[in-house]
Amino acid sequence: MECPLCGIYGQIAIEDGEVRVTFSEEEKNRARNTLAGLYEHYYEIKDMMNHVMKNLELHKNDRAELLRPYMEYAPDYKG
Numbered sequence: 001m002e003c004p005l006c007g008i009y010g011q012i013a014i015e016d017g018e019v020r021v022t023f024s025e026e027e028k029n030r031a032r033n034t035l036a037g038l039y040e041h042y043y044e045i046k047d048m049m050n051h052v053m054k055n056l057e058l059h060k061n062d063r064a065e066l067l068r069p070y071m072e073y074a075p076d077y078k079g
Ligand SMILES: [Zn+2]
Pocket: 003, 004, 005, 006, 007, 008, 031, 032
């Protein structure tokens, strides 16, 4: 499994009827709450900026129309 917050990988298993997730030391050392994890995330965002800025410029005229379905999204899920 992959942590949805910081992207570290672990092994998921069911033991004695309970879900257990085990992360290796290597993966724990790149978790978001570590200095290495913070740097990894920083460089991930920094490197992504070239891609993001290019697309923002490319879609500067049709961005509102592209975003419209998301802005108008109204789930009917009632829980
Ligand atoms: Zn995490």
